[in-house]
Amino acid sequence: MRRILVAYATMAGSTVEVARAVGEEIAKSGWQVDVLPLSEVRDLEGYDGVVVGGPMIMGWHRAASGFLKKHRKAFQRIPLAVFVTCMSLTKTDETSVDGVPVTLDEKLPKPPRQEGRLSFRERYARLTHYVQPILNATRPARPVSVGVFGGRLDYGRLKWWAMLFVVLIIQAPPGERRNWTAIRSWAAGLPAAFQLEAAEPGLPEHAVLETSSSGATST
């Protein structure tokens, strides 16, 4: 049975539930799924695919970026997908960054106030500004897919400096923006994306495709 790791970073806890939902959807394909905080992942041995998720926290969560850099060599043979949770995204017509397909929660992006003249916040919250550093961290490996979804922001949980950043730069109102339909729909497509990637020439250990079988999952 294929084995998939969903590894996540979080600051305030909401990305944990997103990782679990992603794991549940992948498990529906009959694959065994481990959903773990990044800090509990020792190595990637035995996994046929890895999903790494984390929130935007003044850039993508540092632990998540560090994890990608640490394992960038392994990601040349193990297919990788990445998801990002965030509260602010400027609407553009991009569907990929640097050739990597990006799936967006369509309820998240907001059009710029003035077309063609982005404010500082709107420039900061561009898709490429969020995703390109993630792709740089995986190089030369490339994720099969990147998902960008709304998260959850609770002012009551924030320290003063975090509050200041959120109010001044992100300018996002607090609240629940996780769109479970969008998250689950992206995750449901990952088994197929992983198998396609595994069938690419130059990745011999994944060259033999298996048909998914139903079975127990551990999430």
Ligand SMILES: Cc1cc2nc3c(=O)[nH]c(=O)nc-3n(C[C@H](O)[C@H](O)[C@H](O)COP(=O)(O)O)c2cc1C
């Ligand atoms: C200090 C801080 C910085 C943040 N930076 C960004 C950001 O740059 N862009 C954005 O869209 N959201 C940003 N957010 C919102 C978070 O990405 C969002 O609330 C996320 O769902 C938090 O996930 P967590 O609950 O797993 O920590 C920030 C939140 C905090 C507290």
